[in-house]
Amino acid sequence: MAGDDKQTLPPQVQERQPGLESRMHPQPDFEPRFPSSGRLKGQVAIITGGDSGIGRAVAVLFAREGADIAVLYLDEHDDARETARLVEREGRECLSLPGDVGDPEHCRTAVAEVIARFGRIDVLVNNAAEQHPKPEISEITPEQLQKTFRTNLFGYFYMTQAVLPHLKDGAAIINTGSVTAYRGSGGLLDYSSTKGAISSFTRSLAQTLAKKGIRVNGVAPGPIWTPLIPSTFDEKKVASFGADTPMGRPGQPNEVASCFLFLAWPTRPT
16 A cells, blocks of 8 residues: 555455445455344335345344345345345345336335235335446536436435335334535545435435324445445555544444444334
């Protein structure tokens, strides 16, 4: 490493987004950190981007706590199969559904499949995202801008619209935001803009659905070691990822997953 950069990870790059967890070294730590207390017993959760990263850690943790899981993902089939195996290892069922959450028809079809399989939906975790760094705003093409918003923001809208008729009093929606919504990111202008919009979406949706007893919250992680990182940045950036945090390292997905569990835990019997 050159200059004052601190190495936190082995240099590595993946050629396409959203990236594959199976190709990362070291592997992200997704294993739940505590034994089960049955907090989500009998519930059903949909997790978008649930094949890897934070989504995988949340899926496995929710399964340990008693929930059956539906994992929505783009096309990372091997990662999705591994997540399904890990969920089933916890004694729960996992339904894996590939497709683009930026397509409202796919969201409606996926929700219908979840209802057909499990008969209910208690928790929606909107988590799927993509990012494409550009140092200058002039380098962000209309196509990139539309694609980033389509996945990161429109997908949250479409999934919420699709699940809402099936959510009952006590259900929860949890949106994955980002620290970039609050401190910005000059090299990720369109990505951080979507995360700012997700923050406002979450607050506004919470006000809208509170009268129905449906809780809406968000989790805004800092730098977390997920497949999105080696599929986004060059080797040097990956090697020093998270070095500028107070702990001097990136976070692990299982360090974030417990925040989602806290927010998913029902406040009354469902």
